[in-house]
Amino acid sequence: MKAFIYIAAAATLVTLAAPASAQFAKPEDAIKYRQSALFVMSQHFGRVGAMANGRVPFDAKVAADNAEVVAAMAKLPWAGFGPGTEKGGNTKAKPEIWTEQAKFKGGNDKLVAETAKLAAAAKTGNLDDLKTAFAATADTCKACHDAFRNK
Amino acid sequence: MKAFIYIAAAATLVTLAAPASAQFAKPEDAIKYRQSALFVMSQHFGRVGAMANGRVPFDAKVAADNAEVVAAMAKLPWAGFGPGTEKGGNTKAKPEIWTEQAKFKGGNDKLVAETAKLAAAAKTGNLDDLKTAFAATADTCKACHDAFRNK
Structure with missing residues (x-):
């Protein structure tokens, strides 16, 4: 599993030192920001998936990029x-994000870890590694959406 | 300045090799994608600007991140x-983006170049360097918005 050799190098730590309220001018900006980042991510993830799924x-190279x-x-x-970002815009966020913060944070950390593995796997150029990492990442997306996102 | 997210991410190179038409399921996705990426960028740019402008x-570290x-x-x-992405969603894109492609591409390339300089300046830890690079990047944003974005 060559992929795992790269994990230590690829994984990066995200240290969250402050509430989001300090970072955005208003709650709607925070909501738009998270939706925007997730949408951009989804588009690139979909391209990896199209290859993983044949x-x-x-x-x-395209997969790695x-x-x-x-x-x-x-x-x-x-x-x-x-x-303070529980409501606003067209958010589909469930209240559980804030009432079950530890679980939600765990989901976030898993996403960061699995996508780092995905990037590492893609760099190996091995399609089987990519498929494995893609499936694990997709499971992580789904678990969080099921628990924390309204339909 | 603990009131900020600390992203210990290595600089990542993003190379997009294919035409947009091949990358999005529908034009609305392309429009939402570009708006999302620009919005995320604007939020982080604003945080740099808040420091550049005192x-x-x-x-x-926050500036560099x-x-x-x-x-x-x-x-x-x-x-x-x-x-094919000229119309749709709530796009403010002017037709000139597609009728003056060379100019628009020049603006895009300048944005990529100036933001790379901004990141490099931020890494020096020198506030004067950051101010200079911030101003140059802001000018680049404005030039493109003036020419290619409806109010």
């Missing part, structure tokens, strides 16, 4: 879920 | 301005 031919954006974007949304 | 105390996200995000929006 819908488009595997191109190692897109997975790298996924991993970079995954670090951003957390900052947009601070206190 | 509205908040200068924190070299945010400038790095700005530089990474600056590489993304171009892909969302492909053919």
Whole structure:
């Protein structure tokens, strides 16, 4: 599992030192920010998935480039879920994000970790590694959406 | 300045090799993508600007982390301005984006170059360097908005 050799190097720590309220001019900006970051991430993740699932031919460079954006974007949304951002805009956020913060934070940390593995796997150029990492990342997305996002 | 997210992310290179038409399921996705990437960029750019303009105390690490996200995000929006994405959603894009492609591409390339300089300046920890790079980047934003974005 060559992929795992790269994990230590690729994984980056996100240290959250302050509430999101300090970072955004208003709650709507925080909501728009997290939605924007997640949407950008989803577009690049979809391109990796298309290759992992065989819908488009595997191109190692394209996969690696897109997975790298996924991993970079995954670090951003957390900052947009601070206190006071429960309502506003067209948010689908469930209240559980704030009432079950430890669980939600765990989901966020898992996303960051799995997308780092995805980027590392993509760099190996091995399609099987990419498929494994893609599936693990997709499971992480789904688990959080099921628990914390309204339909 | 603990009131900020600290993103211990390595600089990531984003290389987008394919035309936008190949990358998005529908034009609305391309429009939402470019708007999302620009919005995320604007939030981080604003945090750099707050320090460059003296509205908040200068924190070299926070400036560097945010400038790095700005530089990474600056590489993304171009892909969302492909053919067929002139209309849709709530786009403010002017037709000149597509009728004056060389000029628009020049603006995009300048944005990528200036934000890279901004990230480099932020890394020096020198506030004067940061101010200079911030002003140059802001001018680049404004030039493109004036020419290519409806109010």
